[in-house]
Amino acid sequence: MQGKREERQSIQAKVADGLRTKITGGELESGASLSEVTLAEEFGVSRTPVREALKQLETEGLVEIRPRVGTFVSAPNRLEINELFEMKEILEGAAARLMAARGEVPELAALRENVAAADAAVLAGDVDGYAELVDEFHRLIIAGSGNQKLAFHYRMLMNQLAFSRFVHTSLSRPGRLGESEAEHHRVADMIAAKDGGTAERVMREHVSSSRQALLDAMIFPGEQPGTTAPQRKREQ
Amino acid sequence: MQGKREERQSIQAKVADGLRTKITGGELESGASLSEVTLAEEFGVSRTPVREALKQLETEGLVEIRPRVGTFVSAPNRLEINELFEMKEILEGAAARLMAARGEVPELAALRENVAAADAAVLAGDVDGYAELVDEFHRLIIAGSGNQKLAFHYRMLMNQLAFSRFVHTSLSRPGRLGESEAEHHRVADMIAAKDGGTAERVMREHVSSSRQALLDAMIFPGEQPGTTAPQRKREQ
DNA sequence: CTGCGACTTGTTGCATGGTACAGAAATTAT
DNA sequence: ATAATTTCTGTACCATGCAACAAGTCGCAG
Numbered sequence: 001m002q003g004k005r006e007e008r009q010s011i012q013a014k015v016a017d018g019l020r021t022k023i024t025g026g027e028l029e030s031g032a033s034l035s036e037v038t039l040a041e042e043f044g045v046s047r048t049p050v051r052e053a054l055k056q057l058e059t060e061g062l063v064e065i066r067p068r069v070g071t072f073v074s075a076p077n078r079l080e081i082n083e084l085f086e087m088k089e090i091l092e093g094a095a096a097r098l099m100a101a102r103g104e105v106p107e108l109a110a111l112r113e114n115v116a117a118a119d120a121a122v123l124a125g126d127v128d129g130y131a132e133l134v135d136e137f138h139r140l141i142i143a144g145s146g147n148q149k150l151a152f153h154y155r156m157l158m159n160q161l162a163f164s165r166f167v168h169t170s171l172s173r174p175g176r177l178g179e180s181e182a183e184h185h186r187v188a189d190m191i192a193a194k195d196g197g198t199a200e201r202v203m204r205e206h207v208s209s210s211r212q213a214l215l216d217a218m219i220f221p222g223e224q225p226g227t228t229a230p231q232r233k234r235e236q
Numbered sequence: 237m238q239g240k241r242e243e244r245q246s247i248q249a250k251v252a253d254g255l256r257t258k259i260t261g262g263e264l265e266s267g268a269s270l271s272e273v274t275l276a277e278e279f280g281v282s283r284t285p286v287r288e289a290l291k292q293l294e295t296e297g298l299v300e301i302r303p304r305v306g307t308f309v310s311a312p313n314r315l316e317i318n319e320l321f322e323m324k325e326i327l328e329g330a331a332a333r334l335m336a337a338r339g340e341v342p343e344l345a346a347l348r349e350n351v352a353a354a355d356a357a358v359l360a361g362d363v364d365g366y367a368e369l370v371d372e373f374h375r376l377i378i379a380g381s382g383n384q385k386l387a388f389h390y391r392m393l394m395n396q397l398a399f400s401r402f403v404h405t406s407l408s409r410p411g412r413l414g415e416s417e418a419e420h421h422r423v424a425d426m427i428a429a430k431d432g433g434t435a436e437r438v439m440r441e442h443v444s445s446s447r448q449a450l451l452d453a454m455i456f457p458g459e460q461p462g463t464t465a466p467q468r469k470r471e472q
Numbered sequence: 473c474t475g476c477g478a479c480t481t482g483t484t485g486c487a488t489g490g491t492a493c494a495g496a497a498a499t500t501a502t
Numbered sequence: 503a504t505a506a507t508t509t510c511t512g513t514a515c516c517a518t519g520c521a522a523c524a525a526g527t528c529g530c531a532g
Contacts, residue, residue, distance in 0.1 A: 010303060010485070046487045051514080055288050059295040067246060083385040090330040090386070098322070149319040149327070149396075152297075153389050160385075217492045221514070227517055248516070272484070282517045287484085304484050304523045
């Protein structure tokens with residue numbers, strides 16, 4: 001199910017992968033209709049593998065199948081986005097703690113390189129390059145936890161968030177870029193110092209401020225009335 | 237996908253639910269073969285909904301589909317079990333922290349009742365009743381976190397662990413029962429006191445000692461060489 | 473007796489056709 | 503004109519058939 005090196009993958013796997021990248025990459029709008037027959041024609045296959053791919057994406061939380069009606073790209077509302085970020089905070093914090101406890105793992109060296117490269121990117125004002133490095137930073141910590149189940153659930157989470165779309169938005173706020181990099185430094189230092197408790201705390205704070213920066217900068221797409229109550233339920 | 241109250245559920249949902257309870261309930265051995273045609277005959281339906289149900293269970297991590305070979309009940313090895321417990325610790329700890337931050341929620345009252353009932357069960361020596369209450373204790377804290385995404389991932393995790401099978405084993409160790417109840421008390425007190433940080437720490441310690449008690453008491457199934465070892469190839 | 477190759481059997485993978493249902497559109501009654 | 507009803511269309515749901523492949527079985531040569 002995860003990244004198979006083999007080219008010998010089933011048709012449904014190809015369809016599922018193709019749709020997943022299209023959804024997480026933002027190529028398909030939230031709420032877009034995904035008809036079995038249409039997709040089957042697009043991919044040049046029959047409806048069965050398309051159907052099975054959609055079923056898998058539903059279990060992953062990427063699409064919603066309304067019986068006898070149609071399949072649509074899931075659109076997480078504000079509440080769900082907050083919950084997803086809360087989970088992100090939990091998992092990345094825990095990953096930082098676990099990584100610190102493991103000592104000298106390959107990911108730690110890569111993390112040092114990443115932070116150094118990010119410093120250079122900040123100095124050069126290379127926002128795109130920095131965004132890429134931010135992505136790698138978080139992935140390295142998850143991988144560095146050494147817990148594959150954690151990595152699996154984290155991937156599911158990020159897919160639901162379509163997070164890659166948001167990174168640039170999050171960094172668009174003035175001053176956020178250098179702030180983010182400083183936080184990365186603190187996290188990496190605490191991990192290198194094998195101080196798991198502090199690493200977890202700092203990582204959580206980093207994710208939290210990142211969420212705040214994102215939500216502030218974001219024009220929220222789902223202001224349609226009648227669905228859910230977008231009023232602030234609790235502002236922590 | 238979460239708990240639908242509707243009786244109007246599709247055939248594939250019935251099959252998926254039926255198989256899930258059979259697997260998590262221990263009715264189906266790890267590594268057991270699940271033939272599409274056999275299951276289709278058992279449930280009195282065609283192969284298609286069975287196939288889709290199996291696909292969903294694979295995404296949930298409950299079964300493993302080997303292409304052109306067959307579908308088998310997943311058998312987590314020792315490493316995976318440790319990883320799953322680590323995740324359990326992370327999520328339940330975070331849930332305790334979140335619940336403490338929420339203040340007076342309905343689940344808190346239920347938690348108080350649960351602990352009181354558990355005290356009575358311990359005094360009465362009712363192990364079965366206590367095991368049931370332990371289950372409810374953990375479910376209450378997850379629900380009390382107020383984060384549905386967390387609850388969703390937690391459910392997936394517990395399904396993979398087939399945890400309900402283990403509870404009795406875990407409590408079989410002498411002295412573990414009273415110990416467990418004392419830990420529950422501390423957790424509930426910290427939540428009631430709105431001390432999220434301590435609640436999280438104590439909850440993690442509780443889960444950790446619970447895991448230790450279980451692993452010590454467990455006869456691990458995969459240790460006999462030469463028996464039914466279906467040579468599961470480790471994926472990445 | 474041993475090793476190697478063709479064959480057989482069992483299994484999933486994919487394609488296709490019919491069915492039931494939801495929702496919109498058109499029609500009719502009020 | 504409006505509301506209720508009927509018709510219609512699009513969709514997912516399920517059943518079934520065929521084909522491709524994996525793995526074990528058997529036979530045969532060495």
